[in-house]
């Protein structure tokens with residue numbers, strides 16, 4: 339230990355009040371909030387290169403290799419799809435193809451400006467930024483190792499672990515040599531071409547969706563179910579839309595070998611039902627089979643911190659089993675891996691530590707959106723979980739199919755499929771009939787899903803009932819107003835498709 343308690347103005351004897359390991363969504367939010375409240379704070383951030391050699395700046399996953407580049411590329415795909423709408427509205431636009439390299443350059447320049455902004459924000463808030471990899475020496479001592487191998491040892495009264503996660507590989511022959519992950523796809527210098535996405539959750543489906551919308555030939559390798567944990571009916575509809583727009587789903591299959599063949603990658607794919615193997619060739623293979631927490635080389639044992647077998651932490655109020663060591667963000671077991679969750683947990687923790695606040699992070703009713711070409715936003719329970727929790731007899735699902743007004747003029751077809759099909763959007767409101775028809779799940783498949791669902795999440799936090807949705811006046815003509823005029827229940831068997839205007 340560098341000093342003794344009596345030596346410092348802070349009274350506890352450590353160099354810092356708080357050291358945050360990890361400068362991503364949760365770590366930055368917690369560092370800045372604690373410093374604003376008067377704590378002396380250091381924030382460490384270090385990016386280990388991906389197996390393909392990619393590194394990035396301060397800000398963590400969301401900014402560099404997650405939400406931000408993903409949403410911008412998703413938007414590039416949506417803009418491409420909008421050409422067909424624009425033509426029907428009289429615009430003389432031709433889709434003359436897409437320039438991948440230009441898009442990547444623009445997005446990476448923007449990310450560079452965000453990295454810079456985060457450094458400035460830390461400096462402005464008097465947080466010491468240490469660009470080094472942190473590991474515990476004991477519960478109050480952290481060794482910071484810089485890129486050049488130089489080390490600095492710092493001490494802190496409290497430590498927050500906010501190191502996030504990194505993409506998993508499969509552990510099958512050739513995966514690290516032949517495949518890329520979300521750590522690489524958003525900065526690929528050259529267009530991905532014919533692509534295979536391995537995995538069937540958020541990252542795989544979003545990547546497949548945006549690449550397909552940008553015009554690439556895309557297949558998805560699905561081991562079991564799509565979007566595990568989400569409402570299965572909604573997941574099926576997302577997949578149906580993707581398939582009808584050209585994404586190929588290879589079901590019940592896993593890759594068993596990857597080999598380089600010149601510029602191409604040969605993938606051996608095994609069907610789990612029949613055991614037969616096929617070999618296919620791709621320009622790019624993206625592995626998206628989940629993420630591992632970066633806690634393996636933190637020296638947790640030296641600090642006495644015991645992780646869950648997943649490597650994450652089961653932390654009540656973000657406190658680990660060692661009282662002065664906390665954890666926020668993707669490293670928390672059984673918590674949503676989402677940026678706003680990490681940010682809010684980090685800020686609330688700082689307020690509890692340095693402002694005498696008592697509010698805990700509420701991980702219930704966290705809204706989310708899957709940014710597939712037809713977006714899916716939801717908050718609360720899936721239909722399956724509601725039935726399991728309250729009993730099928732106490733659960734009602736109100737449904738509606740619809741097509742946004744903005745799409746009505748578009749009659750273009752692509753490979754014989756309408757680009758803007760009738761009734762291609764869908765929503766579902768799930769209520770608990772035993773509790774005044776309180777709304778316990780809200781699901782929306784259509785354009786601008788995140789924007790539509792965000793406000794309803796507030797209503798659900800306030801305990802809104804179906805009657806309150808019904809007495810809320812809609813905003814016309816919007817897609818969101820559909821939630822205020824729902825009358826058809828799934829149970830009734832009445833057709834919920836729209837016919838005419």
Ligand code: FAD
Nearest residue numbers: 360362363364384398399404472501502667668675676677
């Ligand atoms: P991170 O943001 O991962 O930050 C951790 C930081 O700590 C990193 O910079 C890491 O390099 C650093 N670090 C690790 N170990 C050490 C160490 N020993 N010493 C120092 N530094 C270390 N969420 C959404 O809400 N919306 C989305 O649309 C969305 N899209 C996503 C798309 C993709 C492709 C991915 C991968 C994720 C997406 N997410 C999205 C999830 C979101 O990015 C994460 O939930 C969020 O970044 C978690 O924040 P965090 O602070 O826990 O960790």
Ligand code: NDP
Nearest residue numbers: 537538539540541542561562566626627628675707708709
């Ligand atoms: P998930 O852990 O959610 O899903 C992993 C997927 O990979 C599952 O479909 C799983 O299939 C499959 N899989 C796992 N192992 C194998 C294997 N050996 N062979 C084949 N398939 C396999 O991971 P993601 O990487 O998609 O996302 C991580 C987190 O990041 C999400 O939980 C989310 O919170 C966050 N995120 C948020 C986004 C947003 O807000 N829009 C976007 C992207 C990510 P199976 O079901 O069979 O296990």
